[in-house]
Amino acid sequence: MSAPHRTALTIAAAVARGETTASAEVEAALARIAASDGVINAFTAVTADRARHEAALVDQRRVRGDRLPPLAGVPFAVKNLFDVAGLSTLAGSRLHERRLPAERDAVLVARMQAAGAVLVGALNMDAYAYGFTTENTGYGPARNPHDTARSAGGSSGGSAAAVAAGLVPITLGSDTNGSIRVPSSLCGIFGLKPTYGRLSRTGSFPFVASLDHLGPFATDVADLAACYDAMQGPDPADPACAQRPVESARSALRRDAGHPLRVARLGGYFDHWASPEARAVSMRAAEALGAHRTIELPEVERARAAAFVISAAEGGALHRETLQRDYDGFEPHNRDRFLAGALTPANWYLQAQKVRAWFAEQVRAVFADVDVLVAPATPVAATLLGEEWIELGGERLPLRPSLGLFTQPISCIGLPVTAVPIASPGLPLGVQLIAAPWREDLCLRAALQLERAGVARCVIAGG
Amino acid sequence: MISDTSLDDYVAVTARLQGFALDDERLARVQAVFRRNAGIAQFVMTFDPGETAEPAPQFRP
Numbered sequence: 001m002s003a004p005h006r007t008a009l010t011i012a013a014a015v016a017r018g019e020t021t022a023s024a025e026v027e028a029a030l031a032r033i034a035a036s037d038g039v040i041n042a043f044t045a046v047t048a049d050r051a052r053h054e055a056a057l058v059d060q061r062r063v064r065g066d067r068l069p070p071l072a073g074v075p076f077a078v079k080n081l082f083d084v085a086g087l088s089t090l091a092g093s094r095l096h097e098r099r100l101p102a103e104r105d106a107v108l109v110a111r112m113q114a115a116g117a118v119l120v121g122a123l124n125m126d127a128y129a130y131g132f133t134t135e136n137t138g139y140g141p142a143r144n145p146h147d148t149a150r151s152a153g154g155s156s157g158g159s160a161a162a163v164a165a166g167l168v169p170i171t172l173g174s175d176t177n178g179s180i181r182v183p184s185s186l187c188g189i190f191g192l193k194p195t196y197g198r199l200s201r202t203g204s205f206p207f208v209a210s211l212d213h214l215g216p217f218a219t220d221v222a223d224l225a226a227c228y229d230a231m232q233g234p235d236p237a238d239p240a241c242a243q244r245p246v247e248s249a250r251s252a253l254r255r256d257a258g259h260p261l262r263v264a265r266l267g268g269y270f271d272h273w274a275s276p277e278a279r280a281v282s283m284r285a286a287e288a289l290g291a292h293r294t295i296e297l298p299e300v301e302r303a304r305a306a307a308f309v310i311s312a313a314e315g316g317a318l319h320r321e322t323l324q325r326d327y328d329g330f331e332p333h334n335r336d337r338f339l340a341g342a343l344t345p346a347n348w349y350l351q352a353q354k355v356r357a358w359f360a361e362q363v364r365a366v367f368a369d370v371d372v373l374v375a376p377a378t379p380v381a382a383t384l385l386g387e388e389w390i391e392l393g394g395e396r397l398p399l400r401p402s403l404g405l406f407t408q409p410i411s412c413i414g415l416p417v418t419a420v421p422i423a424s425p426g427l428p429l430g431v432q433l434i435a436a437p438w439r440e441d442l443c444l445r446a447a448l449q450l451e452r453a454g455v456a457r458c459v460i461a462g463g
Numbered sequence: 464m465i466s467d468t469s470l471d472d473y474v475a476v477t478a479r480l481q482g483f484a485l486d487d488e489r490l491a492r493v494q495a496v497f498r499r500n501a502g503i504a505q506f507v508m509t510f511d512p513g514e515t516a517e518p519a520p521q522f523r524p
Contacts, residue, residue, distance in 0.1 A: 195524055197523065299510065301506070302506060302507060302510050305503045305504075305506045305507045306507050308500075308503050309500070309503060309504050312500055320481065323483070324481075324482050324483055327483075327489070336489075336493050336495075336496050337496055339478070339483065339493050339496075340493050340496035340497040340500055341500070342481060343474055343477045343478060343493075343497060344500070347508070348507065348508065351504075351507055351510075352504075352507050354512045355507055355510055355512050357512070358513065360524060413524060414523075414524030415524065437524040438524075
């Protein structure tokens with residue numbers, strides 16, 4: 001029988017008190033990965049030597065009596081689009097195995113390490129982050145720990161599966177159109193997509209530069225906030241990264257946890273496309289947060305279409321040369337989509353950016369009298385691997401893009417979102433708690449209130 | 464509405480101009496994707512966001 005799951009902060013506190021060591025925690029994580037990842041397929045690389053070395057350094061600091069950083073001795077792993085010194089940055093592609101190993105860690109990996117966390121590996125994903133199911137031809141699918149016949153979601157499927165399976169308590173992923181929030185929902189864990197520009201992307205392989213975000217996955221809100229705090233800070237090397245000081249979410253949660261929030265539920269488009277189960281979790285979360293209003297955002301479907309066009313154009317432009325050179329070696333699931341995207345007329349792209357700016361302005365106005373908006377994260381729970389179609393809103397839709405129905409319009413305008421698992425029988429399902437730009441504190445506070453009310457709960461598979 | 468034939472011609476010409484050497488089967492697949500993209504783009508193009516909504520060189524939320 002495996003040991004019960006412990007959160008990152010529980011592990012760090014135990015390491016600081018000398019009740020365990022970083023080395024013991026890393027060995028336990030490596031053993032869990034060895035025992036379970038053959039089925040889950042979350043990891044594409046395990047950095048055991050590096051992890052043992054770093055853990056030993058943490059333990060030496062404790063023996064010396066140094067004050068330990070907040071995540072000391074906590075094992076973590078990152079989506080394989082993050083640079084990890086000594087590894088080729090795969091971004092989910094076999095073609096990238098030929099690339100030279102990264103010379104240094106991505107900025108966020110280095111910041112996690114500075115906070116004491118110990119990297120144990122790199123994680124599976126949809127090739128080039130263009131997908132919502134992590135059905136990767138080159139590396140196999142990441143399987144959902146709650147039902148291994150089903151998808152873990154994507155594109156950060158390995159990141160979510162590793163946490164949901166209890167292999168590591170925290171991971172990092174990326175979210176361009178929903179790639180943190182979709183797998184969080186399908187795997188039943190917490191995720192944070194911060195405001196666009198909040199966290200540095202230096203040292204990560206891009207997908208759509210004007211939409212790419214990075215963020216953490218965790219099993220509770222406190223861990224999510226701790227990781228987020230560890231990674232904040234400006235970075236002049238990422239032109240999109242805002243020059244903002246660290247705004248501690250943990251401090252804000254300690255200060256304001258119980259303060260009431262003005263909450264509204266998103267209806268209209270979101271109700272139309274949600275399955276009854278997804279609508280139910282959205283209503284349950286909204287009710288628990290005291291939401292008495294349901295509001296409709298204008299032109300949500302058009303915002304989603306704008307995100308689609310921008311993704312196609314920027315993603316296609318990024319991969320044009322690789323497709324010219326190596327079409328046969330490119331991921332079959334998305335090579336034709338990337339190639340078609342490379343042919344996007346400039347007017348489509350510019351108009352999509354205009355629609356995006358217009359939509360951002362409309363939604364900003366909503367936040368004048370609302371702190372947090374509640375919406376489903378995915379229209380359905382995890383679907384079977386290989387499934388192609390889904391019935392939603394009375395229509396038969398292609399499954400893979402439809403998993404992003406509720407996330408795409410929100411990331412299109414860069415809002416911060418916590419993805420929160422809502423306790424319910426059956427397969428996991430999550431909601432999005434959405435706040436105004438730079439107000440991660442509010443969407444994390446709403447998540448904490450749901451967690452404390454027992455409405456939000458992460459269940460570790462087999463735990 | 465632009466005809467499918469026109470879109471397919473656009474794809475064939477633009478792909479060639481961009482240096483893609485696509486056989487008939489690949490070209491047909493890319494044309495099918497592009498036709499779907501065009502439908503979505505048309506939904507974006509038919510919206511009037513007003514004079515002020517100009518795309519910024521660097522998007523800021």
